[in-house]
Amino acid sequence: MAAIKTTDLVKRYAEVTAVNGVSLEIPEGEVFGLLGPNGAGKTTLISMLATLVRPTSGTALVAGRDINTEPLEVRRHIGIVFQEPSVDDLLTARENLYLHSMLYGMPRREINPKIDKMLALVNLSDRGDSFVKTYSGGMRRRLEIARGLIHSPKILFLDEPTLGLDPASRKAVWSHIRELKEAHNTTIILTTHYMEEADSLADRIGIINQGKIIELDTPEALKKKVGQDLVFIRGAVNEAAIKALPFVKSLERDNSRYKISLASSGSNLQALLNAAGTIDEVEVRRVTLDDVFLKFAGQQISEDAEEDAEEHAEGIFERIAVNKSTRR
Amino acid sequence: MINLNAVYALLLREAKIFFREKERIISILVSPLLFLFVMGKGMATGHSPVEGYTYQQFIFPGIMAMVILFTSITYGLYIIWDKRLDFLKEVLAAPISRATLFLGKALGGMLGAIIETLILLLIGAAFIIPLNFLKVLLCLAAAFPVSFMITSIGLTIGARMKSMEGFGLVMSFLTWPLFFFSGALFDLGTAAPYIKVISLFDPVTYAVDIMRIIMLGRGTFPAWLDLGAIAAFCLATAVMGVAAFGKLQHEK
Numbered sequence: 055m056a057a058i059k060t061t062d063l064v065k066r067y068a069e070v071t072a073v074n075g076v077s078l079e080i081p082e083g084e085v086f087g088l089l090g091p092n093g094a095g096k097t098t099l100i101s102m103l104a105t106l107v108r109p110t111s112g113t114a115l116v117a118g119r120d121i122n123t124e125p126l127e128v129r130r131h132i133g134i135v136f137q138e139p140s141v142d143d144l145l146t147a148r149e150n151l152y153l154h155s156m157l158y159g160m161p162r163r164e165i166n167p168k169i170d171k172m173l174a175l176v177n178l179s180d181r182g183d184s185f186v187k188t189y190s191g192g193m194r195r196r197l198e199i200a201r202g203l204i205h206s207p208k209i210l211f212l213d214e215p216t217l218g219l220d221p222a223s224r225k226a227v228w229s230h231i232r233e234l235k236e237a238h239n240t241t242i243i244l245t246t247h248y249m250e251e252a253d254s255l256a257d258r259i260g261i262i263n264q265g266k267i268i269e270l271d272t273p274e275a276l277k278k279k280v281g282q283d284l285v286f287i288r289g290a291v292n293e294a295a296i297k298a299l300p301f302v303k304s305l306e307r308d309n310s311r312y313k314i315s316l317a318s319s320g321s322n323l324q325a326l327l328n329a330a331g332t333i334d335e336v337e338v339r340r341v342t343l344d345d346v347f348l349k350f351a352g353q354q355i356s357e358d359a360e361e362d363a364e365e366h367a368e369g370i371f372e373r374i375a376v377n378k379s380t381r382r
Numbered sequence: 383m384i385n386l387n388a389v390y391a392l393l394l395r396e397a398k399i400f401f402r403e404k405e406r407i408i409s410i411l412v413s414p415l416l417f418l419f420v421m422g423k424g425m426a427t428g429h430s431p432v433e434g435y436t437y438q439q440f441i442f443p444g445i446m447a448m449v450i451l452f453t454s455i456t457y458g459l460y461i462i463w464d465k466r467l468d469f470l471k472e473v474l475a476a477p478i479s480r481a482t483l484f485l486g487k488a489l490g491g492m493l494g495a496i497i498e499t500l501i502l503l504l505i506g507a508a509f510i511i512p513l514n515f516l517k518v519l520l521c522l523a524a525a526f527p528v529s530f531m532i533t534s535i536g537l538t539i540g541a542r543m544k545s546m547e548g549f550g551l552v553m554s555f556l557t558w559p560l561f562f563f564s565g566a567l568f569d570l571g572t573a574a575p576y577i578k579v580i581s582l583f584d585p586v587t588y589a590v591d592i593m594r595i596i597m598l599g600r601g602t603f604p605a606w607l608d609l610g611a612i613a614a615f616c617l618a619t620a621v622m623g624v625a626a627f628g629k630l631q632h633e634k
Contacts, residue, residue, distance in 0.1 A: 106475055106631070129477035140471040144399050156391030157476040201472075 057209050057241035058103060059084045060114035065098050065265075072098040072328060074265030075112070080258075082208075083239040085231070087246065087256030087273075089343075091351050095265040096245040097137060100211050103243070104134050117208045130158060133202035137213040137245075139194055143187040147178055147197050150186060151204055158205035172200040176230065192223030199252040200229060209241045210234070224251070231255055237291060249343035259343070263351045276346045281315035284345060285326060288312075288335040302326070315341070384485060388478045392486025393493065400494050410453050410498060414445045417567070418510070431569035432598045439511045443593035444566025446502055446521065447528065447586055453498045454529045455557050457491040458536015462504065462546050470630070480627040484537065488623065491533030492526060497623035499525040520596045527612050528589040535585075541626040564590045570602045585615040 058080040065073040073095045080086045090096050101107040103116050105125035114121045117131035141150050148169055148301040155165040173179045176196035184193065195215065202210055212231070216224040228251065234240045246252050251275045252259055253328040261276075269276060281303040288311050296305055296314060301322045316322055327333065400407070422438030422445075429441035464470040473483055503521055507513040513521075539552055563577060564586035568576060581587045592608040595601040601608065 104475060126477045126479070129475065134475055136471060136475075138468065138471070140468040142395070142472070143467055144402065144469075145395065149395070149398065153391050153395055154472065154476075157388050157473065157478055159385070159387060159477065162387075288549040 055082065055118060056080060056115070057084070058114065058116050058243070060103070060112065061112050062112040063099070063102060063109050063114055064111045065095075065102060066110040071265050072108075073102065076262075076265075076267055077112075078241065078260065078267060078270065080241060082241055082327065083235065084257045085235055085242045085244060085255050087244050087252035087259040088262060089249070089252055089259055089347060090245065090262035094262045094351070096212055096262055098265075099262065100213055100243065100245060101132075104132060104211055105129055109110055110302070130205075131208050133205065133207035133210045135195075135198045135202045135210070135212045135215050137217065139198070141186050141189075141194055141197055141201065143185070146183050146185055147173065147189075148182045150197065151201055154201045155204055160205055170203055172204050175203075175233075176200045177226070179269070192219050192226075195219055195227065196230075197310045199227065200379050203234070203240075206238070207240070209243065212242060212244045214245055214247065216246070217250065222250075228255060249347055253343045259345065261350050269346075269350050273343055277343065280341045282318040282341060283316045284339055285314045285316060285323070286311060286335075286337040287314065287330055288332055289333040290331055291329040291333070292329065296326065299326060299329060317346075383479055383481055385478050385482045386484050388476070389486045389489065392473070392483065393489045394488025396487070397493055400490070400497070407494075407498065407501075410456065411449065411501065413452065414449045414502065415459055415505075417448070418445045419507075421567075422510075431572065432594075432600050433497045435511075435598055440598070442506050442511050442560050443597045444564065444590045446499060446506075446525075446593050447564060447589040448561050448566055449498050449502050450495045450525055450529050450589065451532055451557060451561055451586055453495040454491050454532035455552070457494050457534040457612075458538070459540040459543070459546075459549055459552060461487065461537055461540035461550075462543055466546075468478050474630060480630070481624050484620075484624050484627045487537055488530055488533050491536065492529045495529030495533070496522060496525055499529075513597065521593060524589070524592050524596060528592075529571075530614040531585055531612065533562050533621040534616070538619065538623045538626040541623075541630050560584055560586045563587070565602065566590045579581065585612070585619075588612050588615070 056219075058078070058081045060076055063073055063076045064071070076099060088096050088099065098107060102109050103114055103121065105116075105121050105128050109122070116128045119127040119131070121128050122157070140218075141147075142153070145153070151169045151172060152165060155168065156162075160168070169182070169257075170179070173182045173255065176199055178193060178200070181193065183188070186197065189197065199212075206369055215231070216227050219227065231242060231244070232255065235242060244252070244255060256270055256273060258270065259276060260267045269279075271279075292314050293305065293312075296302055296312075300316045303317060306313045314325070314326065323338065325354060327336070418438065418441070422441050425437055428437035430437050432440055461470070499522060503513065503518050507518065535556075539556070563581045563584045565573065565577075565581055565587070570587070572582055573581075588603070588608040588611040591601040591603050592605060592612065595605050595608065
């Protein structure tokens, strides 16, 4: 059974369509990376799946329950780590976890042993009785992950789980995520801005842009679509000759610098350089997920200023929409 | 519909925070104590409309209602802090109904109000008015529905407010008028007609009156009318509160 199956999900706000017909299926135990530029609809999509926002149309089954008709049942089976902090500063870590466990209906005698276990998992055992207001950003994040997991959800949503963390904390969060997948077969939906993160964690990646999933595949397959290697050449390059080579996937020019994507470098590199003409400088590297992202969602990023303005507007519309729409 | 375990958990959180912020417990008592000991004692010529009692003793039940009013409204508005403290985000995503969340918060507010009531009752019994155990018990029992209806009003407004800036407005335009029109400081029976009319729509009027009946043995209305009005206000404010909580949504 699929952990998540969405059917033509749409969320429209007053002037923005945040999610525009998303249909996807995520099998149990998969780590699914959701990538996209700011304002592409990542958070809105996740919010709908977590029943925090009601879709304008379309539906989804999450853990086998319908998000429109059984929201409380859906909630019981999922865990969420929000983009913004959401632990209670006025309580200790232990009290935060206790409150959460009670809200999620865990049997009372199971709660305390589980809290100990979760605190140990995120390396907070010695600080469990400290007030959260004394915590650093990384510790809060780890506590939030512990909280998202304590009720053993089948599906975990992580919205930018490592945003604003230092590299060491980020690595720690990554290893927790891997552990979860391996030890508990938890399905994980992850949004992130860090391509490296998506590449190392996700089994499959969906790139979302303007509310639509535009690419969906494994990180390897996505990279293959761009090519295996990238060659950057500066010099008086013979464009036509390069384009004629069978192993060249694309050629882009940026002033005097050429970006050439190859199916694979290996022996082809020599042929490429021979055909290129006069060369001042050469750089060769593997295709990364950054390149994939730039290729598929790139136009969006180059219009960054406009994008920011739009996103700001979207925020306001959302707030207005929030006031107007009613939920239980 | 109502998840009692979750209600208990929410109440536990409110109780912990209430006892950790002791300054709040004290600061809420300041205005009522000023009324009680400065105005109550300072107006030496002020006579009590109820025979056999001093003016200070006469306003004591009204000050009792004032303490409940201030504690409950302030608590209700504090839900704005919850929004800022991110606590709300977590509970809005939890598998509990909004009625459960509302009840947990309302009980939290009632707890605070009952504790403040008890403190004031002890002060009153020691310095102002002879109270026996039964009267104390009856006052506390009356404080339950009264604090529920006022906490509900506070939560309803708090749920709709965006920032703490509205706090002062609510105090000026709601809390103080509710207090003054309730007849806490004077006898409604002999008040100007417009005050009488407005007071009928003020839930605090009935709270003051029932406290007066318990402590002084005489009020403006019969006890059944007070209790009936309080019950009706409880019901109405709870409906409003649950509706307002239903509209609370996740903000990005």
